[in-house]
Amino acid sequence: MSDFNAFYDAIVAVVGTRASGVKVVDDAVSLMLDVSGLNADDRVQIEADVREAAERAGAQSVRIMLTAERITPRLIAVASGKGGVGKSTLSTNLAIAMARAGRSVGLVDADIYGPSQPRLMGVEGVRPEAEGKMMIPVMGAGGVPFLSMGQLVKPGQAVAWRGPMAGNALSQLVDAKWGNVRDIVVDLPPGTGDIQLSMIQKHKPVGAVIISTPQDLALIDAMRAINFFDTAKVPIIGLVENMAGYLCPHCGEMSDPFGSGGAEAAAIELGIPFLGRIPLDIKIRMASDAGTPPALGDGAISDAYAAIAHKVAAWIDLPKDSPA
Structure with a gap:
């Protein structure tokens, strides 16, 4: 994937600040996804939404690490x-x-x-x-x-x-x-x-x-x-x-x-x-x-x-x- 901004914007549109650590290498995408406060069904859905957004932006593979840890910026x-x-x-x-x-x-x-x-x-x-x-x-x-x-x-x-x-x-x-x-x-x-x-x-x-x-x-x-x-x-x-x-x-x-x-x-x-x-x-x-x-x-x-x-x-x- 050549356009990092296109991917990042697509993800932000879906999950906002829940996505972090976005990395793009060739056509492979990896990121962390904060699922704090979500039940099991919602976690599955939001992960699916992120994968779909990444693939629409041109990703051939998507690696998502789920985290529910509260982060102090x-x-x-x-x-x-x-x-x-x-x-x-x-x-x-x-x-x-x-x-x-x-x-x-x-x-x-x-x-x-x-x-x-x-x-x-x-x-x-x-x-x-x-x-x-x-x-x-x-x-x-x-x-x-x-x-x-x-x-x-x-x-x-x-x-x-x-x-x-x-x-x-x-x-x-x-x-x-x-x-x-x-x-x-x-x-x-x-x-x-x-x-x-x-x-x-x-x-x-x-x-x-x-x-x-x-x-x-x-x-x-x-x-x-x-x-x-x-x-x-x-x-x-x-x-x-x-x-x-x-x-x-x-x-x-x-x-x-x-x-x-x-x-x-x-x-x-x-x-x-x-x-x-x-x-x-x-x-x-x-x-x-x-x-x-x-x-x-x-x-x-x-x-x-x-x-x-x-x-x-x-x-x-x-x-x-x-x-x-």
Whole structure:
């Protein structure tokens, strides 16, 4: 099977977040299927539905491992010391790139005061349903389940909440019905305020990805975010340099309006991994505004996000008693 996305979308349409660990090798498909809360007949039916969906997508063989284990998702914080560095765009494309690599991943837009993920994920105006007191994530671009405060307020409405209310809102997003999602990318608001503190206290991430643009002022703020997570004993997965070089679509000349290599140099100085750089490209802005994140496509930009996702996933999977 050549089209992983076609298969993944077909499965998600049938079972949503119950499917995880999807892998496609040639025409052979394997995945894990969460059957928690289902009786024997329903388990047989849902397994049959998955096989049928896979075969329609072109699978010659389908291997399904059933599991009823309750999974507590691991949180991957994406943070910066300041706004305007492309944190939400990175979070979206990181989650999608990880999903394309076969990981069961979700996305939380924890920027309570400036949520933008509904547009980036192509489901603006779609409200999540609830089961009891737990919200059910909405399926966004690339079959990635996600939740955002932007789904619960009217477009353009200001959210004027004090710290405790914002912290409670974050808990509702994280403590949702995520099914078999194993990893959740959390897009944090800028800075090191109440939202970050609430997350550390109640939902400690396994690690943090720090994003910065190359110029010195952004790096100074990124250092503050790194120090915050160091103090909270949250490991730094690595540093991403965004808006790293602009390729003129007319003349083809490369320029560096925000400088070059600053984040990589800072990572080396701090002794933390440098995860990669994303260029300043109008295609990213256009695709994001259209709700079709560039990580869904092919080409240099998609490859850049995929490379960062690979390094993040490798870090997560590394036994923590092993050297990084």
